[in-house]
Amino acid sequence: MEGIVGYGAHIPRHRIKVEEIAKVWGADAPSYKRGLQLREKSVPPPDVDTITLSVEAAKRALKRAGVDGAQLGAVYIGSESHPYAVKPSGTVVAEALGAVPDCHCADYEFACKAGSEAMFVAMGLVKAGYIDYGLAIGGDTSQGAPSDALEYSASAGAAAFIMGRENLVAEIEYSNSYMTDTPDFWRREHEFYPQHAGRYTGEPAYFKHVTGAAKALLKKAGAEPGDFQYCVFHQPNGKFPMRAAKMLGFTKEQNLTGWLAPTLGNTYSGASPIGLTAILDVAKPGDRIFMVSYGSGSGSDGFIWKCADRLAEVQNLVATTRTLLDERLTYVDYGTYAKYRRKILKNY
Amino acid sequence: MRDVAVIGVGMPKWGELWDKSLRDVFVEAALLALADTKVDKLDNMLIGCMSGGLFVGQEHIGAIMADYLGQRHLAAGRVESACASGGLAFRCAIAEVASGMSDVVLAGGVEKMTDVSGDGATYALAAAADQEYEVFNGATFPGLYALMARAHMEKYGTTRDQLAHVAVKNHHNGTKNPNAQYPFEVTLDQVKNSVMIADPLRILDCSPITDGAAAVIVCPMEMAKDLTEKPLVKVTGLGQATDAIALHSRQDITTIEATTVAAKEAFAMAGKGPKDIDFAEVHDCFTIAEIVVTESLGFFEPGKGGPAVEAGETARGGRIPINLSGGLKSKGHPVGATGIAQIYEIVKQLRGDAGERQIENAKVGLAQNMGGSGASTLVHILEVA
Amino acid sequence: MFPARYAREMPHRYRLEAHKCKQCGKVFVPRREICDKCGATEFEVIRLSDRVKLVTYTIIHTPASQFKDQSPYALGICEFPEGVRLTAQVVDIDFADLKTGMDLQVEFRRIQTDGHEGILSYGYKFVPVI
Numbered sequence: 026m027e028g029i030v031g032y033g034a035h036i037p038r039h040r041i042k043v044e045e046i047a048k049v050w051g052a053d054a055p056s057y058k059r060g061l062q063l064r065e066k067s068v069p070p071p072d073v074d075t076i077t078l079s080v081e082a083a084k085r086a087l088k089r090a091g092v093d094g095a096q097l098g099a100v101y102i103g104s105e106s107h108p109y110a111v112k113p114s115g116t117v118v119a120e121a122l123g124a125v126p127d128c129h130c131a132d133y134e135f136a137c138k139a140g141s142e143a144m145f146v147a148m149g150l151v152k153a154g155y156i157d158y159g160l161a162i163g164g165d166t167s168q169g170a171p172s173d174a175l176e177y178s179a180s181a182g183a184a185a186f187i188m189g190r191e192n193l194v195a196e197i198e199y200s201n202s203y204m205t206d207t208p209d210f211w212r213r214e215h216e217f218y219p220q221h222a223g224r225y226t227g228e229p230a231y232f233k234h235v236t237g238a239a240k241a242l243l244k245k246a247g248a249e250p251g252d253f254q255y256c257v258f259h260q261p262n263g264k265f266p267m268r269a270a271k272m273l274g275f276t277k278e279q280n281l282t283g284w285l286a287p288t289l290g291n292t293y294s295g296a297s298p299i300g301l302t303a304i305l306d307v308a309k310p311g312d313r314i315f316m317v318s319y320g321s322g323s324g325s326d327g328f329i330w331k332c333a334d335r336l337a338e339v340q341n342l343v344a345t346t347r348t349l350l351d352e353r354l355t356y357v358d359y360g361t362y363a364k365y366r367r368k369i370l371k372n373y
Numbered sequence: 374m375r376d377v378a379v380i381g382v383g384m385p386k387w388g389e390l391w392d393k394s395l396r397d398v399f400v401e402a403a404l405l406a407l408a409d410t411k412v413d414k415l416d417n418m419l420i421g422c423m424s425g426g427l428f429v430g431q432e433h434i435g436a437i438m439a440d441y442l443g444q445r446h447l448a449a450g451r452v453e454s455a456c457a458s459g460g461l462a463f464r465c466a467i468a469e470v471a472s473g474m475s476d477v478v479l480a481g482g483v484e485k486m487t488d489v490s491g492d493g494a495t496y497a498l499a500a501a502a503d504q505e506y507e508v509f510n511g512a513t514f515p516g517l518y519a520l521m522a523r524a525h526m527e528k529y530g531t532t533r534d535q536l537a538h539v540a541v542k543n544h545h546n547g548t549k550n551p552n553a554q555y556p557f558e559v560t561l562d563q564v565k566n567s568v569m570i571a572d573p574l575r576i577l578d579c580s581p582i583t584d585g586a587a588a589v590i591v592c593p594m595e596m597a598k599d600l601t602e603k604p605l606v607k608v609t610g611l612g613q614a615t616d617a618i619a620l621h622s623r624q625d626i627t628t629i630e631a632t633t634v635a636a637k638e639a640f641a642m643a644g645k646g647p648k649d650i651d652f653a654e655v656h657d658c659f660t661i662a663e664i665v666v667t668e669s670l671g672f673f674e675p676g677k678g679g680p681a682v683e684a685g686e687t688a689r690g691g692r693i694p695i696n697l698s699g700g701l702k703s704k705g706h707p708v709g710a711t712g713i714a715q716i717y718e719i720v721k722q723l724r725g726d727a728g729e730r731q732i733e734n735a736k737v738g739l740a741q742n743m744g745g746s747g748a749s750t751l752v753h754i755l756e757v758a
Numbered sequence: 759m760f761p762a763r764y765a766r767e768m769p770h771r772y773r774l775e776a777h778k779c780k781q782c783g784k785v786f787v788p789r790r791e792i793c794d795k796c797g798a799t800e801f802e803v804i805r806l807s808d809r810v811k812l813v814t815y816t817i818i819h820t821p822a823s824q825f826k827d828q829s830p831y832a833l834g835i836c837e838f839p840e841g842v843r844l845t846a847q848v849v850d851i852d853f854a855d856l857k858t859g860m861d862l863q864v865e866f867r868r869i870q871t872d873g874h875e876g877i878l879s880y881g882y883k884f885v886p887v888i
Contacts, residue, residue, distance in 0.1 A: 038850050071827055072849065072867040076880065080866040094773075108868075108878055117880060121772040121866055123805075344888045353886070355850070364827065492823040499822060505767055506788065510846040510869060510881065511818060511825045516833050519816035520845075527814075527858055571833075572817040572853075621835040621843040626814065 027152050028196035028330065030189040031090020031339065034302040035081035035164075036182040036289065036349040039068040041362045043177055049359045050172040057177055062263025066180035066290025068357055069166040070365050075104045076114045078164045078183035078295075080121045086160070086185040087122065089339040091192065094122035098156025099129040101147050103139025103163045103294045105212070105219075107132050118162070129156070136210060137259055138320020139163060140184065140294035145326050147188045148197055159188040165293035170218035171368055178262050180290025184298035184346075194336040195305060195314070197328060199246045203238035204324025211322070221321075227265075230323050235259065235269045238325035239317045243273075246329055250274040253329075254312040257283030257300035259319035261291045275315070282307060283316075289350055294320075301330075303346040310334045374471045376594035377608045378758060380601040381409035382717045387585035387705040388554040395429050395485040396441045399586045402710075403442050403481055406588035410601045415590075416475035418442070418449040419465045421458030421482035422709035423744075425451070427497035429488045438481070448475075455501035455744030456658065458482060459587070459712025460751030466591050467608055476592055477600070482714070483586035484707035494582050498708070501745040503619040515579055515659065517620050517746040519571035522661035525627045526573070529676030531664060533573060537564035538682045539660035540577050540702055546689060547699025549729040554583050554705030564660075578660040583705030587713040589720065594758070604724045610643030610739075610754030612636055618748045629662075629747035632669040636741070639752040640671075645737065647671035650693060650754070652722060652732060653739040654715035657700040663687075666741055667695060670752075689732065697722065697730050712742035712751060719755050759872045764879055771881035774808070774864065776842055777801035785840040808864040810836035810884060815848060815856050824870045832856055836884050848884045855886075863887045 042065045047054035058064060069078070079102050087094060100119040107114045115130040133139040133146075140163010147159030164183025169175030209230035212219040222230075235258055243249065250256070256275045258266035263286045270280040283300030292299055297318045304314055314330040363369050383405025390398060399420070407413070420438055425431040435449035454461040459482030466480035486494055499508045502517060525531045541561055547553040559577055567577040597605050612635035617623050624630060640646055647670060655670070657663035664678035672693055673681045681687055687695035698704050698718040701711055719738035721727040727735075736757050743750045769775040770788050777789040781798035787806070792799050815834035818825070825831070832848040834856075848856065849867070862884040870879040 070849070072847075072869070072883065074868055074878075076878075077866050077868055084866075117772075120768055121880070123773050348888065353888070495820075495822050507845050508822070509767075509879070510883075511821060511828070511831060511833055512845055513818060513821060515820070516816050516818045519818075520814045520833070520835055523816060523858070524814040569817075569819045571819065574816075619845065621813075621845045626835070 026193060026196050027148060027188065027190050028193040028333070029186050030158070030192050030194060031086040031088070031092060031187040032185065032194065032302050032305050033082045033085025033089060033343060034182065034184045034299050034346040034349055035078045035085070037067050037069045037073050038353060039070055039355050039357050040065045041068050041357055041359070045359050046177055060264065061177060062267070062287055063177055063290065064287050066178060067182055068362050068365055069181035073181065074108045074166055075102070075106050075164050075183065076108055076117045078181065079114065079118045079162045079185065082164065082183040082185035083118060083122055083160055083162060085343040086187050088343050089194070090187040092158055092187055094124045097122065097124040097128055097158050097160050099147055099150055099159040100124050101131050101133060101143035101159070101161050103133035103135070103143040104165050105134055105136055105139060105293055106166045106168060135324065136321035137261070137293045137296060138318050138324055138326060140298045141318035141326040144186055144298065145200060145202065148200065151188045151190060157189060161186050161188060163294040163298040165295055167291060167293040168218050173218070175219070175221065178291040180292050182289060182292035182295045182299050184295055184302045192335055193333045194339055195330040195332050198331050199242060199329040201238060201242045201245055201327045202324060203234055203241060207323035209321050209323055226321070230321065231261065231265055231319055232269060232272065234323050234325040235317050235319050236272055238327045239273050242317070242327035242329065252313060253279060253315040255282055255304045255308060256280050256315040257297050257304060258317050259297045260284065260286035260300065263287040285350060299346060305336060306340050306345040306347060308332045308336060310336055375473060377467045377470045377591050378594045378597035379589050379591055379606045379608065379716065379720050379755065380597050380603070381406045381412065381590035382720045383409055384552050384587040384714055384717045386552045387583050387707060389487050390584040391487065393584065395425060395431055395483065396437055398485055398584055399438050399481060399483040400441045402586035402588040403479060406479060406590050409603065410590050412477050412590060412600055415444060415447055415479050416477050417469050418447055418479040418481065419462040420449070420451045421462035421712055422451050423453060423455055423458050423484060424497045424500060427500060429485050454749045456656070456708040457712055457742045457744035457749045457751050458709040459714070460740070460742030460753070461712070463589065463712060463716055463753060464611055464613060464751055467611060470591050470593055476596060477590065479588055479590050480713060481586060481588040482710035482712055484709040485584050486582045486707060487584050506619050513571065515571040515574050518659040518661050519574045520620060521626050521665065521746070522573055525661060525665060528627050529679065531676070531679035533565060534561060535664065535679030535683045536573070536578055536660040537561045539657060539663045540564045542682060542688050543657060543696050543700040543702040546697050546730065547703025550699045550704055553699045553703050554581060555703050556699065574659055574661065580658045580701035580706035583707040585705055585707035586710045587717050589713055589716050605758035606720050606723045607756050607758040608753060609756045610639035610645065612639030612752040614750055616748045618745060620746045627665065628675060629665055629669045629743065629750065631747055631750040632666055632741060632743060632752070635750040635752040636670045639754050643754040645754060649737055650739045651735050651737050652694045652697060653741065654698060654718050655695055655741045656711070656743045657696055657702050658706060663695065663700065670741060694732055697732065715740035715742055716753065723755060723757050759870065759877055759879055761877055764877060774806040774882065776804050776806050776840060778804045785842050787842050787844060806838045806840055806842060809887070810838050810862050810864060812848070812856070812858055812860045812862055813837050813843060814858060817853055834884055836862060846883050850885045861887050
């Protein structure tokens with residue numbers, strides 16, 4: 026049996042409200058909040074990046090797994106905001122966790138799907154018997170151009186999972202992947218911010234791939250939406266995952282626990298993985314979780330997890346995702362946010 | 374070991390000397406010291422300079438200064454111990470003479486700090502702290518002394534006002550020093566309301582960025598009478614000690630142990646104790662430093678340095694006047710020169726030649742010069758011969 | 759920041775590796791060749807706990823140039839249960855909430871960036887316990 030032996034998340038404490046961004050650009054906050062179902066988003070301070078988020082999430086995952094960093098056979102980080110254009114994020118994270126030198130390491134990029142991609146590959150290596158433990162991380166300090174719709178959602182956070190064969194907290198039952206070449210969202214080299222194709226990012230992109238992957242996965246598992254206690258989908262905003270769930274026949278209740286976008290924003294590669302950690306924090310042994318990610322370009326990875334007995338023992342070993350999301354928040358104004366996100370031109 | 378006398382001292386006006394280079398600043402001071410004696414040829418020259426490299430890009434200080442002093446081929450070198458470089462130069466010069474290696478030695482100190490931006494100066498000065506474990510993480514010098522200040526305030530009840538009293542006193546003393554960079558009065562309120570640098574230290578708690586140099590000339594006691602017409606001053610006590618460079622690695626951050634150790638050594642050599650000292654020049658790079666140092670030297674019990682300055686015990690006319698020259702605070706702090714300038718002030722006082730600053734019955738003076746956050750200290754005791 | 763200078767400190771800064779004297783047990787960061795307590799020269803590598811106590815602190819308003827965008831920031835000396843003390847920034851806290859003796863935990867953060875082109879330097883900062 027293979028699955029997750031430990032998991033953890035990390036979310037910066039800073040937040041900015043939709044109203045604060047809308048005020049600067051003369052946008053109508055209530056319509057954004059209603060239309061995108063977003064209230065606020067996390068903001069990374071200048072000393073936080075995908076690497077630091079990954080290390081902190083991974084430290085929580087290792088504690089829950091009861092595994093030492095040196096036991097990791099692979100360290101994979103999926104992100105579209107790797108701090109270096111050339112030089113892996115994974116080596117820094119592996120060094121910080123004590124996983125070096127006997128470890129395979131790679132950075133993944135597939136827009137918002139990079140995190141689930143890392144999970145997919147780490148799980149595959151464990152299943153193949155190549156490694157005993159594989160660390161998969163999805164995390165981003167997401168970019169969104171000033172005044173663009175993305176600016177209301179692009180946020181920061183990471184989730185980490187230790188995949189293994191023993192002492193599971195959740196067993197993997199099925200997984201699949203679904204992808205086509207769909208240019209709905211991209212960022213060219215040397216550009217600061219991604220571009221997107223407006224409404225083309227919806228039906229032909231997000232919904233086609235999420236529902237495509239989900240239907241194929243349900244079929245593969247011979248399962249129905251009602252067979253799951255929880256579902257979690259990629260959440261570029263609050264609206265899309267709720268609509269996808271409904272299209273597939275999942276209920277709002279199944280979707281609610283992992284639906285973090287309204288107060289977290291879109292953590293890109295971290296989105297459905299962080300949602301999964303929030304579900305694992307409260308799920309009971311035997312519960313089944315249906316997860317589908319989405320990355321522009323485009324593709325979706327699907328996973329069916331079944332919670333194991335050991336989950337109950339580890340849920341409160343470290344801070345839960347809800348604690349990180351809801352407690353001791355610091356709200357920043359747009360000026361501070363612009364400074365933190367290096368959006369103020371200093372000409373040097 | 375031969376007894377050593379200080380026979381000449383020289384110090385020009387300090388400040389932001391825009392028109393003067395590192396060599397100009399030093400040579401001016403050295404010529405003043407030579408002119409204070411009958412000496413025209415030196416046997417050796419030791420120069421305290423913390424960072425010619427970072428401040429003006431010039432190392433190899435010994436050769437350039439000997440050349441421009443008109444003493445080509447002179448045995449000359451630079452010594453470094455951060456802000457205690459001047460004190461170290463003085464000690465090395467005494468060792469040269471006492472040992473018989475040389476007869477007439479010039480000990481100088483110099484720093485040219487305004488040829489870099491404020492950021493450049495902050496960077497150069499930070500080189501005196503632990504680069505990898507303090508500076509790397511965002512520590513600055515005011516920051517390190519602020520850490521000490523908070524710990525001292527919380528442990529002993531030292532007050533914000535007491536810190537300010539150090540600045541008020543030293544600026545008052547500095548008004549009588551024609552060589553001081555900032556010879557003006559400051560009030561308690563001005564200090565307490567000045568710009569915050571590192572809480573609780575404000576800009577008027579900090580010594581300034583200064584260009585300046587000072588020089589003194591030493592020789593064996595038995596030769597002194599032939600080489601100067603001035604009253605003779607004898608070096609009777611020397612002490613030097615170090616401590617962990619990183620503040621966080623020290624046993625106790627509310628005291629400067631290197632100062633305590635160096636002072637003990639100097640007192641023992643001179644056969645004197647803290648009560649025998651008539652006046653002292655101490656390293657007040659920040660107001661908290663003077664309070665802590667006066668305790669570490671044994672002038673006051675731990676925790677009593679603050680109340681002492683508030684009560685005027687360290688003022689001119691007080692029990693033990695501290696920093697009659699204006700201290701680093703008002704006189705300025707060209708880091709490598711500071712230790713030598715302290716000796717200059719002590720010699721002037723002991724000779725009865727300190728002008729408006731002169732105190733009565735100045736027989737025994739002590740100089741305490743330290744580097745970094747106190748990881749190096751030199752203490753010297755000088756007496757009327 | 760030249761990479762070699764940065765890289766050699768990684769074990770201490772990244773994962774709080776410390777060197778414990780095999781003779782007297784005193785713990786050091788960074789590593790030393792000789793114990794300053796007992797003079798022994800053999801050490802074992804341990805990892806420090808990530809919970810610390812704040813010994814003293816300040817708020818830096820005029821930092822070195824590479825920290826300007828973070829100013830003002832709190833800087834503290836913290837003591838680890840193993841006896842080691844280290845200096846680092848205290849972040850994610852209102853300055854008014856800082857208190858000598860308070861519990862903090864260690865978090866992995868970006869410490870410096872060497873301009874637009876240079877390497878990124880990571881290390882430890884102190885944050886409130888969560």
